[in-house]
Amino acid sequence: MSRIFKYSFIFIWSAFVLTPLSWALVTSFKPPAAVNNGATFIPWLQFQPTLDGWKDITGISGYANLFPPLINSATVTFFATLVSLTFGCMAAYGLSRFSYGWKHYKNPDIIFFFISQRIMPPAVLAVPFFILLKTLHLLDTKLGLVLVLTSGLMPIVVWLLVDFFNQLPKEIDEMAMLEGCNPFEAFVRTILPLSKPGLTVAGMFSIIFGWNDLFFALVLTFTNVQTLPVAVVALNGTVTPFWTLCASAIFSILPLIGLAFVVERFLSKGGFAGAVR
Amino acid sequence: MAKITFTDIGQTYDKDPNQETWALKPMSMTLESGRSYALVGPSGCGKTTILNIISGIINPFQGKVFLDENDVTKLPTAKRNVALVFQFPTIYKSMTVEQNLAFPLVCRKWEPAKIKQRVGDIAEQIGISHKLNRSASKLGADEKQLISLGRGLVRDDVTALLMDEPLTVIDPQLKFELRKKIKQIIEGKDITVVYVTHDQYEAMTFADELLVMSLGKLVQRGTPEDLFERPNSKYVGNFIGSPAMNFFKAEVVDGFAQIGDYRLNTAVNLKKLSDRYLEFGIRPEHVRVQGGPGDNVLTVDFIGFDDLGSTRVLNCLFAGELIKVKVPRSFEMPEQGLIDIKLPKDNLLAYRDGLQVL
Ligand SMILES: Nc1ncnc2c1ncn2[C@@H]1O[C@H](COP(=O)(O)OP(=O)(O)OP(=O)(O)O)[C@@H](O)[C@H]1O
Ligand SMILES: [Mg+2]
Numbered sequence: 001m002s003r004i005f006k007y008s009f010i011f012i013w014s015a016f017v018l019t020p021l022s023w024a025l026v027t028s029f030k031p032p033a034a035v036n037n038g039a040t041f042i043p044w045l046q047f048q049p050t051l052d053g054w055k056d057i058t059g060i061s062g063y064a065n066l067f068p069p070l071i072n073s074a075t076v077t078f079f080a081t082l083v084s085l086t087f088g089c090m091a092a093y094g095l096s097r098f099s100y101g102w103k104h105y106k107n108p109d110i111i112f113f114f115i116s117q118r119i120m121p122p123a124v125l126a127v128p129f130f131i132l133l134k135t136l137h138l139l140d141t142k143l144g145l146v147l148v149l150t151s152g153l154m155p156i157v158v159w160l161l162v163d164f165f166n167q168l169p170k171e172i173d174e175m176a177m178l179e180g181c182n183p184f185e186a187f188v189r190t191i192l193p194l195s196k197p198g199l200t201v202a203g204m205f206s207i208i209f210g211w212n213d214l215f216f217a218l219v220l221t222f223t224n225v226q227t228l229p230v231a232v233v234a235l236n237g238t239v240t241p242f243w244t245l246c247a248s249a250i251f252s253i254l255p256l257i258g259l260a261f262v263v264e265r266f267l268s269k270g271g272f273a274g275a276v277r
Numbered sequence: 278m279a280k281i282t283f284t285d286i287g288q289t290y291d292k293d294p295n296q297e298t299w300a301l302k303p304m305s306m307t308l309e310s311g312r313s314y315a316l317v318g319p320s321g322c323g324k325t326t327i328l329n330i331i332s333g334i335i336n337p338f339q340g341k342v343f344l345d346e347n348d349v350t351k352l353p354t355a356k357r358n359v360a361l362v363f364q365f366p367t368i369y370k371s372m373t374v375e376q377n378l379a380f381p382l383v384c385r386k387w388e389p390a391k392i393k394q395r396v397g398d399i400a401e402q403i404g405i406s407h408k409l410n411r412s413a414s415k416l417g418a419d420e421k422q423l424i425s426l427g428r429g430l431v432r433d434d435v436t437a438l439l440m441d442e443p444l445t446v447i448d449p450q451l452k453f454e455l456r457k458k459i460k461q462i463i464e465g466k467d468i469t470v471v472y473v474t475h476d477q478y479e480a481m482t483f484a485d486e487l488l489v490m491s492l493g494k495l496v497q498r499g500t501p502e503d504l505f506e507r508p509n510s511k512y513v514g515n516f517i518g519s520p521a522m523n524f525f526k527a528e529v530v531d532g533f534a535q536i537g538d539y540r541l542n543t544a545v546n547l548k549k550l551s552d553r554y555l556e557f558g559i560r561p562e563h564v565r566v567q568g569g570p571g572d573n574v575l576t577v578d579f580i581g582f583d584d585l586g587s588t589r590v591l592n593c594l595f596a597g598e599l600i601k602v603k604v605p606r607s608f609e610m611p612e613q614g615l616i617d618i619k620l621p622k623d624n625l626l627a628y629r630d631g632l633q634v635l
Contacts, residue, residue, distance in 0.1 A: 169365070169367070171363045171365065171367045172367055172369070174334050174354070174361075175361065175363070175367045175425075175428075176369075176380070176384075177334075177353070177354040177355050178332055178333075178334075178354050178355070178357075178359060178360070178361050179355075179360075179380055179381035179384055179428060179432075180355045180358075180381055180384035180385050180432075181355060181384050182353075182355060185384065189369075189380075190369050190371075193369075193370075193371035193372075194370060194371060
C-alpha cells in the first residue's frame with residue numbers, strides 16, 4: 001500500500017517537473033507551422049522536427065550565438081566557486097574547531113552573520129556594489145562579477161561546511177596536531193581528504209547559484225561580459241520565435257543537468273556523513 | 278621520556294567561580310619518568326580532562342604543567358611530542374596503514390628512507406607488517422587501536438604515552454589479546470605511560486601505580502597493593518576490589534570496636550581517639566571462616582553465597598550489617614545458619630567521615 005503511494009507520488013512529481021521541460025524540449029525542434037496552427041506534441045508523427053531553433057542560438061543562422069555567454073558564465077561561475085570553496089572551507093573549519101568571539105558574540109553569531117548575507121534581498125546591494133565596482137573600475141568585467149558572486153556564494157559554502165566539519169570527529173585533527181602538525185597542516189592533511197562529500201555538495205550549490213545569477217550580471221555588466229542568463233533574457237526582449245526561446249532555455253540548463261549526473265555518482269560513492277570511525 | 282608535573286592545575290569548562298563544580302579541582306602531582314600509571318574512576322570524574330591537559334588539547338583554566346623541568350602550559354600540542362590513543366580508534370581513513378604509521382614522521386620531515394625503515398620496525402612490533410599496504414579504513418577496531426598506538430611509538434622521542442580507555446570499543450574476546458599485546462609492546466620501552474580506564478583489573482595489569490579519582494579529585498594514588506591493603510577512604514575501598522570492602526559501624530569502647538556483644542581489636546590504636554562511633558572496614562579476602570570461637574571472631578548468620586567462578590563469596594549477616602567473605606572454590610561450603618568468622622586485627626581499618634583514621 002505504502003509502496004503504491006510512494007510510486008504514485010514519485011510519478012506525479014516527475015510529471016509535474018518534467019512536463020514543462022519536455023514541452024520546451026519538443027518545442028525547440030518545431031517548425032513554425034507546428035507552433036502556429038494549434039498545439040502539437042509528438043515529433044515525426046505530428047510534425048517534422050527541424051534544427052532551426054537551435055541554429056538560431058548557436059550562431060549558425062547568424063541570429064544569435066549563445067556560446068560566448070556560455071563561456072562567460074562558466075568562467076565566472078568556476079572562479080567564484082573556486083574562491084568560495086577555498087576560503088569558505090578554511091573559514092568553516094575554523095568556525096567548527098576553534099572558538100572566536102568578541103564580547104558575547106561567539107561562533108554561532110559569526111555563522112549567522114555569514115548566512116545573513118543571503119537573507120538580505122540582492123536589490124539592497126545593487127547600488128552599493130555598483131558604486132564599489134565603479135570606483136575599482138571593475139564594472140562590466142569578469143573579475144568584478146566574480147567578486148560580487150563570491151560574496152553571495154561564500155555564505156552558502158561556509159554554512160554547509162561548518163555543519164559537515166562538525167560531524168567529523170575532532171579527535172582526527174587533534175591527533176594530527178599531537179603528532180606534529182600545525183592546525184593548517186592538520187586541516188589539509190587529515191580533514192580535507194575526508195571532506196570530498198561535503199566539498200562536493202557545497203561546490204554544487206555554489207555552481208547552481210552562481211550559474212543562475214541574473215540580477216547582479218544584469219546590473220553590473222553591460223556589453224563586454226554577457227552571461228548566459230542575461231543573453232537568454234535579451235533574446236526574450238526581442239521578437240524571437242518560441243522555438244528559439246525554448247532552445248535557449250534548454251541550452252542554458254544543459255550544463256547543470258550534466259553536472260547533476262556527475263555529482264550524483266560522486267555522492268553515492270562517497271557516502272555523505274559518518275565517514276569516520 | 279619525561280616526568281610530568283602538575284602544579285595547582287584546575288579545569289572548569291563553564292568558568293564557574295565555584296570550585297566545587299569544576300571538572301577538575303585544583304591539584305598538584307608528579308608522574309615520574311619511565312613509570313606507568315593508571316587513572317581510574319567512574320565516568321565523568323575528569324580522567325580525560327587530565328590527559329587532555331597533559332597533551333595540550335585543552336589549556337587548563339588555572340595552574341601549570343611541566344614536562345621534566347619545562348613549563349609547557351602554553352605550548353601547542355605539536356611541540357609537546359606526546360602520544361595519545363583515544364577511546365575510539367583514530368586513524369586517517371584516507372591513508373594506507375603504512376601512511377598512517379608514517380604520518381608523525383612525515384610531519385617531522387624525516388627522510389623517506391629513514392621513515393620507511395622506522396615504520397617497518399614498528400609495524401613488526403605491533404604485528405601488522407603484512408597489512409602495510411591496506412587501506413586503514415578496512416581494518417578491525419583492534420587493529421586500528423594498534424595503529425594508533427604504533428603512530429605514538431613511531432616517534433622515538435615521545436615524552437609520554439597517554440591512553441584513554443583504548444579497549445572500550447574492542448570485542449570482549451579480543452580485549453584480552455590486545456591488552457596483552459599492548460602490555461608487551463610497552464614493557465620493553467622506557468616510557469612514561471598514563472593509562473585511563475574504569476576497569477580496575479586492566480589498571481592493575483598495566484600500571485606500576487594507580488591514581489583513583491572521584492568527582493574531579495585525586496582520592497588516592499599508590500601501587501595496587503597499597504590500594505588493596507590500605508584504602509585511604511571508603512570510596513577507594515568500594516571502588517577497588519571485588520566484591521567491595523566490608524564496612525560496618527561500631528562503638529569505640531576501651532580501645533576496642535564494640536559491635537553487638539563482641540569486642541574487636543583493630544589495626545588502629547583506638548585508645549588515642551575520642552570518637553564514640555567509627556566505621557570499620559575489612560576486605561572480604563581477609564575475612565576467614567573459623568572453626569570455633571577466638572580473638573576477633575564473630576558468630577554470624579550465613580545466608581547464602583555468590584559464585585564468581587574461581588572464587589565464591591559468602592554473604593553473612595551480623596547485627597543488621599552484611600559482611601562478605603571471599604573463599605576459594607575448593608572451600609567446602611558450610612550449612613546455612615550460624616558460622617564463626619575471624620576478622621584479623623591487622624586488616625581491620627578504621628574510617629571517620631569516609632576517610633581512614635591512622
Ligand atoms: N568540552 C567540554 N565541555 C564541557 N564540559 C566538559 C567537556 N569535557 C568534559 N566536560 C565535563 O567535565 C567532566 C569530566 O569529564 P571527563 O571527560 O574528563 O571525564 P572522564 O573521567 O574522562 O569520563 P569518561 O569515563 O566518561 O570518559 C564531566 O562532567 C564532563 O561533563
Ligand atoms: Mg573519558
